[in-house]
Amino acid sequence: MSTDLANDRLALALFRQLLESEPIHPTTVEDVLKDSAPDVAARVRRMLDRHLSDTQRLEKVWHDAPLEPTFPSRLGPFDIVRPLGRGGMGMVVLGRRQSSDFTQNVAIKLIPGWMLDASQRARFLFEREVVARLRHPHIAHLIDGGNGPSGELWYAMELVEGNTLIRYCDERKMPLRERLLLLLDLCDALSHAHRSLIVHRDIKPGNVMVTSDGQVKLIDFGIAKSLDSAASTHTREAAPMTPQYASPEQLRHERITTASDIWQLAALAYELLIGVTARTDTAAIIERPSLRAATIDDAVAVTRRTSPAALAAQLRGDIDSILQKALRDDPQERYDSVAAFAADLRAYLAGRPVSARQGEQWYALRRAVAKHRWAVGFAAAAAVALVSGTVVSVLFAHRASEEAQLATDTSELLSKVLLARDSGASPTMNLSEYFTHAIDTIRRDTSLPPARRYGLLNEVMMRGVEVGAKDAILRAGPEMVRLAGQSFPAGDHRQAEALTMHALALAIQGAQNAGQVNSLLAQSEAIVAKLPRREADGQMLLVYMARLFLANAAGDSDALITYSRHNAELARTSTTLSAQSRLNARMSLVNALENTQQVDEALREIDSLLADLPEYARTDHILEGTQEWVRTTGCQMRSRVKVADALQDCSRQVGELEKAGRIDTMNGYYALLGLGRSLAKSDRSAEAVDAYRRAEQSLVAVQGANATSGQMANVKRMLGTRLYALKRFDEAEIAQRRALDIVALSFAATHPGRLGIQLELAESIAAQDKKDALAPLLLADEVVAGLDAASQARWKTLHALVNTSKKTP
Template structure:
């Protein structure tokens, strides 16, 4: 099998299985015999045949081995001592060599290394030269982010070996699956460029930079591995290298590398460009070229394939500087790329710092826009004046229009989906809508969420939240809790358990437990949510306000009134400043009023009631359940101040409105009637109180499931009525 055929086979096997046959037929259209040989091997690989178990590198090794005997199957060398090192276990296998985890065995000191050996039977002159060249390269490289040479020698069979630093971490492609934010991706990439720049200063070109050869260490820095096909730019024998260089991973190889042309530091710069492209889009650059899309701009690749949406960054973040940086690094002509890996790192770091990048034309307008980004406050007035004068207006308006259109499309899709269910949550059209429109759709709609919106986790979370609120408001506690738990599971699957985007799902589940008086699970959920917010430094978010709010409600239930008022006050302050038009602000005001000892500070309570009423009517108007709840809070304040007649009047007006929204047998309706009976007793209207008690208690018992927590309160009212009868009809003082 020729070296060209081996190269084609390797490139084919890197493709998804469904694309391999078409690739081979396209590349071998003019050579039927070659096409037949390669298709046979592709079929064997798909069927799990052992022929290719060693990988295409094994075929490459055979081609280099010349007259060397075929390599026998790998022998487990665990426990064997080579030089001062004892082999612990196998780490990796290549075409010509094996890599083992080994530890120092001579007692001189404790150390763990990655030990590389030549496979038995592979010790031809060509293989030995390649092995010695890799060892020589590593000996030149002493960098904390390179798996550098530690030791070397020959084993008992007179085969060379060498020991390298053992690097712990995860390959770059696995690290990318965590969907890190843009700045972390770029910081890691710039650090990788600096490592390559160091190697280039030692006159070493790597030639096989790919995600599998970059390990992200625990501290977040990259470490570069595998200089097996690297070369020294000066004094390196060309024999063999011109052939070996063609077997770098085709997905990341430069055009001149695949064509067998001259190798330089620009070859590694191109590979870095493919890494940058993949870090920004989640897509292989070479895959886009195979699909007929020759763009070098990451923003054009976002959404062009089936890659996970969580990995790709929004196209709006990539347009401009990052597109330009990637395009320059990926230029086909080596002379048009960055002059070195350090210059590529410089441009990425300029972008992170808000400075102009060299990959873009250095025009006055461009430099001015970067200055504005770095000096936002100082430039505000000047920028407004310049915009008024029209300087740069055309470019700015075009970019703004495109961004606005994208945002409007996303918002319209979310609003359309949420609107299917939102009537049941707001419930402005009355109780009938629950039976006629929403409840009938809930179960079927919830079952479709996981599959139909798997690619839009943020939109799916919005719908989950709405469904949970509808179920919870209508006392379908088991269904609401199950959906809240399902939402958390789906968020963790989409974003990862340690991602801050999981926090809304944690707070939603905590809120469901609170609404159902299941306090025990709430602290752990809120602690986990707070830890994620702390790690992301998102302390002015909506979810931060909800965490304070739920902690306040829990403290109020446990009798810690001062703590409850303080926590709920913090939530209200944050919502008032950052989310003034949100329903969350209205609910937080309601809960603060419920926890506040109103009689001790009636002016504060009255101010909060006024604020709540204004917020409700500004957003929802007067025909909304929140407006009735404001009336209830005002009635409670008036009762606390001894103004019972005014309190009773408000409650009597509010009861029919609450029945309109929730139905006659809803918990909140019974609670208002309960409150009205208490007001009548305080007014010494004993006969009216008893008549109302008999009416409401009969209704309550007929619908016991609606308000089980009020049963004890109704018994207490009965005892109070009987006590007043015994005292001659006077309310206790």
């Protein structure tokens, strides 16, 4: 479209906006035209002059209205202090109510009597009604209203002292994520208005304020429209507008719906994120956000703590799709609601797939993998622990920092293998299923050299352990041993690695594999004994890790502590291990101490590690997920002995993970678990149940709803305990049965953890008076005799209950 035609359309839109504001004050004309190009402003003024012959009323106002209209010194209970602003629909002044007890400042919007006709009166009264109707923390609320001494109409509303949303964010150099969080507050406010059958119609930077304490406030419903046809007779479709931010249907003077607000909201988001307006003129096609961002000035990017290229990368993909959908020309092709738009923004922040990209090949799977790939970094926190905080995986501990690029290259190759169209993967699979599929894919792909397949399997297996993909790692172990034999010479450190990883996979499955695990580890240790120190230290960490898992499965607390202390000692003495590896080894001791109830020592160890964490991060690349893991473990330790401190610590960890969109990770699971335990110990069982259910949701996001990992057993057990405390015995039974079913897959019948869950389940069943279901759970006398005194007493009570029922005629 030519520039002249575009300017004609813009001038016509501005002219019609001024007509809707009759009677027109000279300052109104200047306000409307101040940001227009000179040619456009001249065209508007010519149209106004030609209009004089058709309406003497317009001529009178245009030429004779006072430049600075007066207003009363007092309206209702408020003294008028000074003007705040002026627009086509009257003016806004600062009002103050002074009493002996308090002072209240308000923003008063008023329209002078000389400006009022029937149409203006109806519109102003409707606006006042709208503000009174909307009660939301992110909408400036009505305080009072009435008629002035000279015929003015007025209403007083909350005085929003702050800055516009965009300026607030720019002055604080807020990055993209923080800007989106504020935008979500605006979405909530606008959704409330829509639920109240109100369309704002003027969402623009000047109408979205942020207070000094960071509260978003939507203001100025001066051209709002009701969706209730009976109440909308005061408004016309060709209402005033701000052309730069008007939706396409507003510019075309078509029917206005909530879709118009969605377009304006997206236009505001575009400018908030990129620093330039979405529309350059009324005829322009809106450019893809990431492409536009790549061309912005460096100074604009600095206010977002990034560079143009980095900002473009952040926007590419999900944000591009979200904003493009909301900014479509056809209202029917936009989001159905502001809530749907907000849901996609929240999904982006949380690392979940967004609806705007549904239908793209493998999009959901790519999104899940991208989110979780570095969820806890190379060091996974107790990813397959079978009792609370037991064994800390020291995966990748043997990898020095110079090998990090190899891991990245392997990940990229793995993605290409999995995302091939004929790979058989499902976009809906969870991460556990993803890694199992990956193992099968690599095992079948004989086109890759054996050494490369070995590297792929090693990478996938380690990440599979992180997310508790037990089936995946069990399949990988034997294949790694076979490929290592084909690819590397006898005595190579990868021969030892393959044997150890196979032993690890078997140890994770349970103590029944102890013989085979010990045989494999003996073979590995024979190779490690001949390796140079720079290779041997990392391999010994893997050996200790496998022995830790085996000790845990067997319920051997002494071995658990012994091997975790070996790990920690190796971390202190080795000169070849990376900082990441040393951190992992020390964490294995922390969790072993916690598991064996040596909580005070565990807390001292984690506090020491937290103090050393900045130094580790300075000397080596410690991933943020790993640092989160250490801090989260600290909150868990405190939840056992320092409840008040833990409540604050774990609440902060949960809040930070939610804000960062990483709550659906293993770190999120552990932070919520610590929060739940702290709440439970504070006699806040109902809140603890909520925390445990959220922890379960985080775990399901990683492992799937049917996961049989130790974490799932653990959260189910803790959930059952709190439900029992709330006397919700049937729900407790369901959770405890699930926990028992899981641990029975790996723990022997006499394992302390398994016996503890069985006792709690039996008590939940007994509380429901289901004696027939209780009987099969009772333990033999010789098993009960080996328990502590308190547990023996509880079992004897249950035995007596069943025996009594048998004797009753």
